[in-house]
Amino acid sequence: MKAAVLREVGKPLQIEDVQISKPGPHEVLIRTAAAGLCHSDLHFMQGSYPHPLPAVLGHESSGIVEQVGSEVRTVKPGDHVITCLSAYCGHCEFCLTGSMSLCVSPETKRGKDDEPRLSAANGPMMQYLNLSSFAEHMLIHEHACVAIRKDMPLDVAALIGCSVTTGVGAAIHTSNVRPGETVAVIGCGGVGLAAVNGAAIAGASRIIAIDMVASKGNLAMEFGATDFIDASKTDAVKEVLEMTSGGVHHSFEAIGLAKTAEQCFNMLRRGGTANIIGMIPVGQMVSVMGAAFLGEKKLQGSLMGSNRFPVDMPRFVDFYMSGKLKLDHMISQRIKLEQVNEGFDEMKKGELARSVIVFDA
Template sequence: MVVKACMSSRSCMSSILRSSRAQWGPAQERGSFMKAAVLREIGKPLTIEDVTIGDVGPREVRVAVKAVGVCHSDLHFAEGHVPFPLPTILGHEAAGIVIEVGSDVRSVKRGDHVVGCLSAFCGHCASCVSGRLVLCSTGETRRDAAMPPRLSIGGEAVHQFVNLSAFAEEVLVHENALVAISRDMPSDKAAVLGCAVLTGVGASIHSAGIRPGQTVAVIGCGGVGLSAINGALLAGAGRIIAVDRAPAKLELARRFGATDVIEAGEDLAHQILEMTRGGVDHAIEAIGLKSTVEAAFAMLRPGGIATVAGMMPVGVKIELEGFALLGERRLQGSNMGSNHFPVDIPRLVDFYMQGRLNLDDLVAAHIRLDEIGSAFDALRKGETARSVIMF
């Protein structure tokens, strides 16, 4: 009650803001330098620059990045398919070691090996307390506008990308963007858990709710799609059909648990309906294209569920056959695999250690930070599952 009364007072709020400014000081006079890949203009190459990383706040954690995956979502933002303020540092699939913690941090400590996740959560809003952490939208894990930015260049603020900005030697994040993991976990494999694996496995287990014996089609065999196949295997699916246009990726899909593979043709839905004699129980779309989302819905048997895990460009519309809804078919989205990452990621580490989660075939290449352009080129060509930047 005392806090509420204070916050309702204009003079008290002004005092708090003045105190915050005095504590943090001007951005250009605080923090230390690090190297990072900066996006300054849509469609232009990222530039390696010296970036100032701020001092650690009460609930913030500073992490030395050891590995960060290059995700197709990063490319979407770099090419302007999804708007984001510039300049920014992309990267959201990171693993590292904690080097400093704020005074109020309780979930991790210095020396912990951690994985970052973009779905940072406040912990007390309606979405959080009902178990839907990925839908948290309070913004409380970001710094208040009255405080200096976490990242800056020559006094100019650098916008932190989805709570992380991990194409950098270090990250400064809210503690609820991190989870501690076993120190035995290799950093390159740990990094991809934070997005590709969490999204794909979670789409199969959490979002779709695949049950033992069901038939599943996964459209797109990139990092998310391969992880969705592995997730379907973990969930006990009876038949897992991998779909892609690249024969090499289809062969790779078999190593993740696919029982059948299809090289996508003009009428993908018809192919699956013929193959399964009536459709699949679940279709997971892991690309983010209008045509493949529509095909995912069209290939369902009555009562089936199509789950879209791929990121679709802003403004794209979907067309469905309305009459098919009478068969209680459903189309739904999946945000980051509907994850509960503080619990899910340590479990995924255990699955990897037990040999039940294939991460070795997911990591296709190790690169340096200044080779990030080549990783984006590989994504455009669909050549590899995942490139991982190593520090």
């Protein structure tokens, strides 16, 4: 199969022929329909986060099940599915206490002595985040995908695989936004826009979107923002504090920088919660004033929106089909696998919401 491979940090992805194994007892072979380009992929390409190489990147995807292993009970051939990088075992402490997204059980991966899921003619090939969706097929654990209704467009469904679940989940699960509360979101890429949309669905009374690119303002409004701050022209923290008479109940950082994480915390009201969604590069430190904790302000992380994806993702599909999730506005361009590097070049400019690779049926 054709796949986009990262062989060296800082270098473009290479389109190569990669071999894929057959499904084991709890595995599913999926024909990839679409895969979104996520900033997380770029972090690994640039070396901000380490990963064994060579590897097939990609983790925001949808597809159609072609084969299943002998013990698979969750999906069947012909099902339309959305994948999720937070594969879960179903019986560890995290899973049994409702924190499936925190599961790190090795049971969802093949063992060191097993045949690898992916391989290349000239040596091993690493699977990325349990998925490797920049490829014509994916071979994954059954607990890394969920079946969805077949009238859902698969190119749009791919977005639910990461950015939507991460952003909406951060609002409704991690921070538990309640009706009437106030929200600020720093960064209006795919994840940030999803957080805006999630806050709107949760009933937030005021949603302040913040970005360095002024053109993102109208887009944020379409997702439910009530206000927009162009951070390239003003002090975003000062603006938020003035607009809300002392700060917001919930703030969300969706870029992955120490500076914006600090701003996220500093724009809170007393008792507020700052949620760091973005992947701050390894080694960077976040500094906050210790006295601020006397006001019961909270700074917390959010991993994949604290999801229960087998339940959440079908519901998000229903939200889209009923008009509550504005995902059509999130796709800035549809590209082919061979254009993946051009897609990441566009991402670096910061002007697009999401690029989606669409594979031929």
